[in-house]
Amino acid sequence: MSTFRHPVGPEPTPVYWRRRLVVLLGLIAVVVVALLLVGQLGAGGDERAASSPSDEPAASEPAADATEEEPAADSSAPPVDGAACDPAAVRVEALTDTNAYAAGQLPQLSFRITNTSGDACTFNLGSTQQSFVVTSGEEPYWASADCLTDPVDAAVLLEPNVAQTSTPIPWDRTRSSSDTCDTERTPVPAGGATYNLTVTVGTAEPSTTSFLLN
Numbered sequence: 001m002s003t004f005r006h007p008v009g010p011e012p013t014p015v016y017w018r019r020r021l022v023v024l025l026g027l028i029a030v031v032v033v034a035l036l037l038v039g040q041l042g043a044g045g046d047e048r049a050a051s052s053p054s055d056e057p058a059a060s061e062p063a064a065d066a067t068e069e070e071p072a073a074d075s076s077a078p079p080v081d082g083a084a085c086d087p088a089a090v091r092v093e094a095l096t097d098t099n100a101y102a103a104g105q106l107p108q109l110s111f112r113i114t115n116t117s118g119d120a121c122t123f124n125l126g127s128t129q130q131s132f133v134v135t136s137g138e139e140p141y142w143a144s145a146d147c148l149t150d151p152v153d154a155a156v157l158l159e160p161n162v163a164q165t166s167t168p169i170p171w172d173r174t175r176s177s178s179d180t181c182d183t184e185r186t187p188v189p190a191g192g193a194t195y196n197l198t199v200t201v202g203t204a205e206p207s208t209t210s211f212l213l214n
Helices: 013-050
Strands: 090-096 108-115 121-124 130-136 139-143 155-158 193-201 207-213
Touching (some): 090 193, 108 121, 108 130, 108 155
Antiparallel strands (some): 090 108, 121 155, 130 139, 130 193, 193 207
Protein backbone atom coordinates (compact mmCIF):
# COMPACT_ATOMS: atom_id res chain seq x y z
CA MET A 1 0.00 0.00 0.00
CA SER A 2 1.41 3.49 -0.92
CA THR A 3 2.39 5.54 2.05
CA PHE A 4 1.73 8.69 0.03
CA ARG A 5 -1.95 7.87 -0.45
CA HIS A 6 -2.30 6.21 2.99
CA PRO A 7 0.04 7.86 5.50
CA VAL A 8 1.28 5.65 8.30
CA GLY A 9 1.79 7.08 11.77
CA PRO A 10 0.29 7.57 15.16
CA GLU A 11 -1.59 10.70 14.05
CA PRO A 12 -4.95 10.57 12.31
CA THR A 13 -4.81 10.55 8.50
CA PRO A 14 -6.32 14.09 8.03
CA VAL A 15 -3.41 15.53 10.03
CA TYR A 16 -0.88 14.12 7.61
CA TRP A 17 -2.85 15.43 4.60
CA ARG A 18 -2.97 18.91 6.09
CA ARG A 19 0.81 18.81 6.62
CA ARG A 20 1.37 17.71 3.03
CA LEU A 21 -0.94 20.47 1.80
CA VAL A 22 1.06 23.08 3.71
CA VAL A 23 4.34 21.77 2.28
CA LEU A 24 2.84 21.78 -1.24
CA LEU A 25 1.60 25.32 -0.87
CA GLY A 26 5.02 26.34 0.35
CA LEU A 27 6.65 24.79 -2.71
CA ILE A 28 4.16 26.55 -4.99
CA ALA A 29 4.92 29.88 -3.29
CA VAL A 30 8.66 29.35 -3.76
CA VAL A 31 8.17 28.60 -7.46
CA VAL A 32 5.98 31.68 -7.93
CA VAL A 33 8.50 33.94 -6.21
CA ALA A 34 11.29 32.48 -8.34
CA LEU A 35 9.32 33.11 -11.51
CA LEU A 36 8.65 36.72 -10.48
CA LEU A 37 12.34 37.32 -9.79
CA VAL A 38 13.33 35.91 -13.17
CA GLY A 39 10.79 38.14 -14.88
CA GLN A 40 12.10 41.28 -13.15
CA LEU A 41 15.69 40.40 -14.05
CA GLY A 42 14.71 39.98 -17.67
CA ALA A 43 12.92 43.32 -17.72
CA GLY A 44 15.93 45.01 -16.16
CA GLY A 45 18.18 43.54 -18.84
CA ASP A 46 15.88 44.86 -21.52
CA GLU A 47 16.01 48.32 -19.97
CA ARG A 48 19.81 48.23 -19.82
CA ALA A 49 19.91 47.11 -23.41
CA ALA A 50 17.64 50.00 -24.37
CA SER A 51 19.98 52.48 -22.70
CA SER A 52 23.16 50.96 -24.13
CA PRO A 53 25.61 53.60 -25.42
CA SER A 54 25.74 51.85 -28.75
CA ASP A 55 22.03 52.58 -29.21
CA GLU A 56 22.17 56.19 -28.04
CA PRO A 57 22.32 58.85 -30.74
CA ALA A 58 25.90 59.98 -31.35
CA ALA A 59 26.76 63.26 -29.69
CA SER A 60 26.91 66.04 -32.23
CA GLU A 61 30.42 67.28 -32.86
CA PRO A 62 31.03 70.93 -31.95
CA ALA A 63 30.88 73.21 -34.93
CA ALA A 64 34.18 74.60 -36.09
CA ASP A 65 34.80 78.14 -34.95
CA ALA A 66 33.65 80.54 -37.60
CA THR A 67 36.35 82.86 -38.83
CA GLU A 68 35.35 86.44 -38.18
CA GLU A 69 35.67 88.63 -41.20
CA GLU A 70 37.61 91.78 -40.59
CA PRO A 71 35.83 94.89 -41.75
CA ALA A 72 37.16 96.22 -44.99
CA ALA A 73 39.34 99.28 -44.71
CA ASP A 74 37.55 102.53 -45.43
CA SER A 75 39.10 103.65 -48.67
CA SER A 76 37.68 107.14 -48.13
CA ALA A 77 39.68 107.71 -44.91
CA PRO A 78 42.53 110.20 -45.42
CA PRO A 79 46.01 108.66 -45.19
CA VAL A 80 48.06 109.53 -42.13
CA ASP A 81 51.35 107.70 -42.58
CA GLY A 82 53.03 106.08 -45.52
CA ALA A 83 51.07 107.72 -48.35
CA ALA A 84 53.80 109.84 -49.85
CA CYS A 85 52.99 112.85 -51.97
CA ASP A 86 53.77 112.81 -55.66
CA PRO A 87 56.50 115.49 -55.97
CA ALA A 88 54.87 116.64 -59.21
CA ALA A 89 51.77 117.56 -57.16
CA VAL A 90 53.72 119.59 -54.58
CA ARG A 91 54.11 123.30 -55.30
CA VAL A 92 56.95 125.21 -53.63
CA GLU A 93 57.04 129.03 -53.54
CA ALA A 94 60.17 130.90 -52.46
CA LEU A 95 59.31 133.82 -50.14
CA THR A 96 60.96 136.89 -48.63
CA ASP A 97 59.26 139.20 -46.15
CA THR A 98 59.63 142.15 -48.50
CA ASN A 99 60.92 142.97 -51.98
CA ALA A 100 63.54 145.57 -51.00
CA TYR A 101 65.72 145.92 -47.89
CA ALA A 102 67.23 149.04 -46.43
CA ALA A 103 70.83 149.07 -45.35
CA GLY A 104 71.32 146.82 -42.36
CA GLN A 105 67.90 145.16 -42.71
CA LEU A 106 68.17 141.37 -42.81
CA PRO A 107 66.07 139.46 -45.35
CA GLN A 108 63.80 136.78 -43.87
CA LEU A 109 63.83 133.73 -46.15
CA SER A 110 61.07 131.13 -46.20
CA PHE A 111 58.84 129.09 -48.51
CA ARG A 112 55.21 128.18 -48.98
CA ILE A 113 54.30 124.59 -49.89
CA THR A 114 50.97 123.31 -51.23
CA ASN A 115 49.66 119.85 -52.06
CA THR A 116 47.83 120.39 -55.35
CA SER A 117 46.43 116.85 -55.56
CA GLY A 118 42.96 115.85 -54.41
CA ASP A 119 44.15 113.64 -51.53
CA ALA A 120 46.06 114.25 -48.32
CA CYS A 121 49.61 112.89 -48.36
CA THR A 122 52.89 113.14 -46.47
CA PHE A 123 55.99 115.00 -47.58
CA ASN A 124 59.39 115.32 -45.95
CA LEU A 125 59.84 118.96 -44.95
CA GLY A 126 62.84 118.38 -42.70
CA SER A 127 66.05 120.39 -42.91
CA THR A 128 67.61 117.44 -44.75
CA GLN A 129 65.35 118.30 -47.69
CA GLN A 130 65.45 122.10 -47.60
CA SER A 131 67.88 124.20 -49.61
CA PHE A 132 68.03 128.01 -49.67
CA VAL A 133 70.46 129.54 -52.17
CA VAL A 134 71.05 133.27 -52.77
CA THR A 135 72.62 134.30 -56.04
CA SER A 136 73.15 137.44 -58.05
CA GLY A 137 73.31 136.89 -61.78
CA GLU A 138 75.35 133.67 -62.19
CA GLU A 139 77.35 134.08 -59.00
CA PRO A 140 76.33 132.18 -55.84
CA TYR A 141 76.62 134.19 -52.61
CA TRP A 142 75.00 132.23 -49.83
CA ALA A 143 73.62 128.69 -49.28
CA SER A 144 71.88 127.25 -46.22
CA ALA A 145 73.72 123.93 -46.68
CA ASP A 146 77.15 125.52 -46.18
CA CYS A 147 76.85 125.68 -42.38
CA LEU A 148 73.90 123.40 -41.68
CA THR A 149 74.21 121.44 -38.41
CA ASP A 150 72.20 118.44 -37.20
CA PRO A 151 69.82 118.11 -40.17
CA VAL A 152 66.61 116.19 -39.46
CA ASP A 153 63.77 114.59 -41.41
CA ALA A 154 60.18 115.68 -40.78
CA ALA A 155 57.29 113.97 -42.56
CA VAL A 156 54.36 116.40 -42.62
CA LEU A 157 50.77 115.70 -43.63
CA LEU A 158 49.73 117.99 -46.45
CA GLU A 159 46.00 118.43 -46.87
CA PRO A 160 44.76 119.06 -50.42
CA ASN A 161 45.18 122.69 -51.49
CA VAL A 162 46.05 123.91 -47.99
CA ALA A 163 49.24 126.00 -48.09
CA GLN A 164 51.79 125.74 -45.27
CA THR A 165 54.55 128.28 -44.71
CA SER A 166 57.95 127.53 -43.19
CA THR A 167 59.51 129.43 -40.30
CA PRO A 168 61.61 132.28 -41.74
CA ILE A 169 65.39 132.17 -41.40
CA PRO A 170 67.41 135.39 -41.47
CA TRP A 171 70.21 135.98 -43.96
CA ASP A 172 73.00 138.09 -42.54
CA ARG A 173 73.85 139.54 -45.99
CA THR A 174 77.26 137.86 -46.11
CA ARG A 175 78.96 135.50 -48.52
CA SER A 176 78.99 131.93 -47.15
CA SER A 177 81.11 128.82 -47.60
CA SER A 178 81.74 125.70 -45.57
CA ASP A 179 85.10 127.16 -44.52
CA THR A 180 83.69 130.35 -43.01
CA CYS A 181 81.03 129.02 -40.64
CA ASP A 182 82.96 130.01 -37.49
CA THR A 183 84.70 133.12 -38.84
CA GLU A 184 83.68 136.61 -39.78
CA ARG A 185 82.34 136.62 -43.32
CA THR A 186 82.50 139.21 -46.07
CA PRO A 187 79.34 141.33 -46.64
CA VAL A 188 77.78 141.06 -50.09
CA PRO A 189 77.42 144.09 -52.38
CA ALA A 190 74.35 146.27 -51.74
CA GLY A 191 73.31 149.72 -52.97
CA GLY A 192 70.39 148.47 -55.03
CA ALA A 193 71.84 145.11 -56.06
CA THR A 194 69.37 142.46 -57.14
CA TYR A 195 69.51 139.00 -55.58
CA ASN A 196 67.63 135.80 -56.27
CA LEU A 197 66.43 133.35 -53.65
CA THR A 198 65.97 129.77 -54.90
CA VAL A 199 64.25 127.29 -52.57
CA THR A 200 64.27 123.54 -53.12
CA VAL A 201 62.32 121.05 -50.97
CA GLY A 202 63.04 117.40 -51.73
CA THR A 203 62.38 116.51 -55.33
CA ALA A 204 59.59 119.04 -55.82
CA GLU A 205 60.11 121.69 -58.46
CA PRO A 206 62.35 124.51 -57.08
CA SER A 207 61.07 128.09 -56.88
CA THR A 208 62.87 131.42 -57.24
CA THR A 209 62.02 134.94 -56.17
CA SER A 210 63.98 138.24 -56.45
CA PHE A 211 64.66 141.10 -53.98
CA LEU A 212 66.83 144.20 -53.66
CA LEU A 213 69.53 145.03 -51.13
CA ASN A 214 70.11 148.73 -50.50
